[in-house]
Amino acid sequence: MVRFFGRENELDMLKDIYDAPGSSMVVLYGRRRVGKTELSREFLKDRKGLYFFIETKSEELLLNDLEAGIETITGMRPRLESFDDLFPVLFGIEEKLVIVFDEFQNLAKVNPDLFSKFQKHWDSYHRENDHMFIMIGSYIGMMKKIFEESKEPLFGRATSILNIRPFTFAESYSFLSGMNPMDFEEAMKTYFILGGVPKYLLLSGQFHQPDAMQMFRKLFVEMKILLEEAKNILILEFGSEHKGYFSILEGIASGKSTPKEISDYTAIPPATVSKYLHELVHRYEIVRKEEPVTGGGKRNGRYFLDDNFFTFWFRFIHKYYGVFEIDPERAEQLVLKDINTYFGYAFEDVAKEILISCNKQGLLPLRFTDIGRWWSKDTEIDLIAFDRIEHEALFCEVKWKHLTETDARKIVTSLKKKSEKVSGKWNSHYCLIGKSIENKEELPFLTLDLADLEEHLKARI
Secondary structure, three states: OOOOOOOHHHHHHHHHHHHOOOOEEEEEEOOOOOOHHHHHHHHHOOOOEEEEEOOOOOHHHHHHHHHHHHHHHHOOOOOOOOHHHHHHHHHHOOOOOEEEEEOHHHHHHHOOOHHHHHHHHHHHHHHHOOOEEEEEEOOHHHHHHHHHOOOOOOOOOOOEEEEOOOOOHHHHHHHHHHHOOOOHHHHHHHHHHHOOOHHHHHHHHHOOOOOHHHHHHHHHHHOOOOOOHHHHHHHHHHHHHHHHHHHHHHHHHOOOOOHHHHHHHHOOOHHHHHHHHHHHHHHOOOEEEEOOOOOOOHHHOEEEEOOHHHHHHHHHHHOOHHHHHHOHHHHHHHHHHHHHHHHHHHHHHHHHHHHHHHHHOOOOOOOOOEEEEEEEOOEEEEEEEEEOOOOEEEEEEEEEEEEOHHHHHHHHHHHHHHHOOOOOOOEEEEEEEEEEEOOHHHOOOEEEOHHHHHHHHHHHO
16 A cells, blocks of 8 residues: 655645635646645545535536535535535534535536636635635646636635646655665656656556566556556647647657747647647646756747656657557567657756755755756757856756766866857856766766765655
């Protein structure tokens, strides 16, 4: 049995809101399988409350479920003829309650007027007691529309809106290690494929696949548990426009990071690509836009998927979906052919995460205040970390390779030349991160390999 894991910050935030006087409305949104329901259940453990799952069924049947739920805590079953009867009953309970509505956005399918009714009763009653309402939603675009668009009835009513994100690599490694002993490199590759989604990591642990590619074969090829996962999630999110969004996501996952590159790859007109990208960044939060960490500009922005699982799925599963259907063995070979290139891109984000962690502990030659990728024309640097107050910079290259001492020195020599193109005068430091680095203690620059990263993370667990 796997116990509830992590989410200490989120639980602390919920506790602070609960302890504050007055009623509160908290919105928890995030992609499916990320653990929103488990978080709410963990929070409910030591508090009196109600949990309602909003199924897409008739209003009458849903009200029957709500009647039964209220009966479990009051001992009396109310008669609910409509949702107009529900809210006076809930607000009429004097003892402080936590009331959870899971998949709250489904109320729109039950009755589109229910959000207006909820707003009317909230405005009328919420000052009369200290109840805490938690609204959970997996349709990110819909939840943001309900609570953040000014024309919507519930706009401005939420006390707090929390985006429940997948685990970081450090959290994922701790989660995986808690289930089964796992080699550090294989745990990292598992994270590159599954991302930090607790449900997928749990599947990996349940089938006890210590090798990441064996895990891929089990979950995507043999049992096909995750073969259609992203498609099933995102068709529900995007609706009838999903084909256009899917094409753009495949392009980004394949390394096309500018609007022009994406337009050329997908054959979608530039204006339409720009519209879709804006929605993917701001409404759905699946894509992030990055600009060079210094000396860039909005016109020099690049786009990246913000979820390893979606990146992997669009780069390999969606791209070769027909092959997976007719010849799974051939499809697996196509994945293996390009997987290390993908791991190299994913490794950059983990390197950034580890550098941020080291920075907080004062383990680096500077204390940086900003970190990110940098590019200009035909020159790119994987990561630059700045202390703009002291004018110090850490220039870093990230390689998903086993590096000899000669390799390491050549890479950093090239890095130094590239760093001269970065605007500004800096007291420069250099860093190389790789799978392994030969004779790293002899090198005159900062080096970090998987052994160092593992030691750092184990010290934190």
